[in-house]
Amino acid sequence: VDVHPQAGRKLLRDGIKEEATSPVAHLQKDQNGFHFLFSSKIVAMAAPGVLILGCVFLLPCCQPKKKDAHSGDSQMDLTAMDLSSSFEGSSHLEKVSASPWRHALPSPSPSRYPPPSPNRSRHPPPSPRYAMSPRLDRFGSVHLNFSQIAKATHNFSSSFKIGEGGFGTVYKAQLPGGQWIAVKRAKKEHFDSSEFTSEVEILSKIEHLKLVRLLGYVDKGNERLIVTEYVSNGTLREHLDGVRDKILDFKQRLEIAIDIAHGLAYLHLYSEKKIIHRDVKSSNILINENLKAKVADFGFARVGPADGDQTHISTKVKGTVGYLDPEYMKTYQLTPKSDVYSYGILLLEILTGRRPVEPKRPIDERVTIRWAITSYNEGDMLRLVDPLMNERVDAEILDKIFCLAFQCAAPGRADRPDMKSVGEQLWAIRMEYQRTTRSG
Numbered sequence: 411v412d413v414h415p416q417a418g419r420k421l422l423r424d425g426i427k428e429e430a431t432s433p434v435a436h437l438q439k440d441q442n443g444f445h446f447l448f449s450s451k452i453v454a455m456a457a458p459g460v461l462i463l464g465c466v467f468l469l470p471c472c473q474p475k476k477k478d479a480h481s482g483d484s485q486m487d488l489t490a491m492d493l494s495s496s497f498e499g500s501s502h503l504e505k506v507s508a509s510p511w512r513h514a515l516p517s518p519s520p521s522r523y524p525p526p527s528p529n530r531s532r533h534p535p536p537s538p539r540y541a542m543s544p545r546l547d548r549f550g551s552v553h554l555n556f557s558q559i560a561k562a563t564h565n566f567s568s569s570f571k572i573g574e575g576g577f578g579t580v581y582k583a584q585l586p587g588g589q590w591i592a593v594k595r596a597k598k599e600h601f602d603s604s605e606f607t608s609e610v611e612i613l614s615k616i617e618h619l620k621l622v623r624l625l626g627y628v629d630k631g632n633e634r635l636i637v638t639e640y641v642s643n644g645t646l647r648e649h650l651d652g653v654r655d656k657i658l659d660f661k662q663r664l665e666i667a668i669d670i671a672h673g674l675a676y677l678h679l680y681s682e683k684k685i686i687h688r689d690v691k692s693s694n695i696l697i698n699e700n701l702k703a704k705v706a707d708f709g710f711a712r713v714g715p716a717d718g719d720q721t722h723i724s725t726k727v728k729g730t731v732g733y734l735d736p737e738y739m740k741t742y743q744l745t746p747k748s749d750v751y752s753y754g755i756l757l758l759e760i761l762t763g764r765r766p767v768e769p770k771r772p773i774d775e776r777v778t779i780r781w782a783i784t785s786y787n788e789g790d791m792l793r794l795v796d797p798l799m800n801e802r803v804d805a806e807i808l809d810k811i812f813c814l815a816f817q818c819a820a821p822g823r824a825d826r827p828d829m830k831s832v833g834e835q836l837w838a839i840r841m842e843y844q845r846t847t848r849s850g
């Protein structure tokens with residue numbers, strides 16, 4: 411894919427002007443100046459998205475790529491056949507909500523398309539490109555072989571294990587020079603998946619403070635390891651769950667939202683090639699000791715459409731339930747706006763503390779975006795704010811940030827802002843927040 415970054419930026423800048431007239435911009439203020447009324451358009455806009463979101467939970471042919479028992483996230487890898495058959499007769503959101511979605515997902519279907527190739531060995535010979543752990547041409551990169559990494563992790567000892575994903579187990583390790591690293595070791599059953607190659611290829615193209623840094627990798631024999639910087643303070647989801655020392659306050663949440671927006675804007679607009687993450691979610695956001703956020707886990711990432719005539723790439727649907735762009739699910743057309751949708755859902759999660767889907771809540775609260783839009787329409791915005799936050803935030807500021815989340819999560823990609831505009835809007839909100847806290 412040939413990308414012309416300059417042309418792409420111009421194209422996207424032009425896009426922002428159109429998006430400035432999106433439905434959320436037409437919200438009306440009431441006499442108090444605190445509450446806004448939704449235009450009927452946003453409700454109409456949200457409804458199909460929620461419906462599609464609902465359809466996902468019922469998908470009879472969806473194959474959860476993995477289930478994370480702790481977070482409740484369920485990653486999806488859907489094919490065209492999976493989707494077309496699953497949309498039939500699965501339109502009642504209530505039905506979905508009535509059964510906890512993570513249990514509603516069946517085990518892998520034998521009718522999966524494309525069927526696995528019978529000739530495929532479970533342990534294919536390593537790609538010659540990655541036969542050696544190469545030296546990456548970047549500051550701080552490490553040049554380690556398998557036995558050095560095995561030594562640093564005390565032979566992948568469980569006491570060095572820091573996490574487990576669908577693709578592999580993650581360990582932390584300290585190098586002889588003192589540097590801490592994270593090592594993702596692929597599970598054997600993923601040796602023939604494209605995730606390793608994809609993650610390494612994408613990570614080696616990018617370098618940004620808000621994206622987890624690739625330091626090296628090993629692809630040799632029966633081992634596939636990805637070495638990245640170690641981010642020491644857990645995931646955003648853990649912080650929202652209150653399992654880390656302190657509950658994040660509003661300012662910290664706003665800064666984290668800005669960090670993520672910057673990381674995604676870089677991927678979409680400023681990296682050498684346009685990159686779509688495809689799995690933006692709170693458990694893929696790592697937090698450091700200064701409460702700065704970094705976007706991690708590029709296993710599903712794809713190089714996006716080249717600039718020029720190409721508006722999207724057509725590809726099977728991958729992502730995590732609850733964060734998946736409904737338009738991408740319907741059309742299999744992937745654009746950076748799919749990440750914007752996931753970001754909108756994530757922003758709502760940051761503000762409310764709630765996961766995108768909360769199966770144990772009352773029926774009308776189970777799909778967080780639907781509950782949030784309904785509550786907002788009823789003028790009950792304060793109800794949406796994470797009760798753990800326990801602080802007063804100016805209603806106008808809350809209003810702006812909730813509207814931004816709703817706009818990002820618009821069902822149609824044309825109604826969503828791009829990540830650059832999201833970052834700019836969050837900056838403006840931050841300035842206003844600083845003004846109100848100084849004057850208050």
Ligand SMILES: Nc1ncnc2c1ncn2[C@@H]1O[C@H](COP(=O)(O)OP(=O)(O)OP(=O)(O)O)[C@@H](O)[C@H]1O
Pocket residue numbers: 476478485572573574575576577578579580592594622638639640641642644645689693694696706707709
């Ligand atoms: N660079 C890192 N620094 C610190 N902790 C990390 C790092 N990378 C991953 N982790 C920890 O390991 C866990 C698993 O990470 P990983 O990216 O494999 O999985 P995931 O995002 O939960 O799942 P999947 O890869 O299937 O999307 C994370 O949730 C996090 O707690």
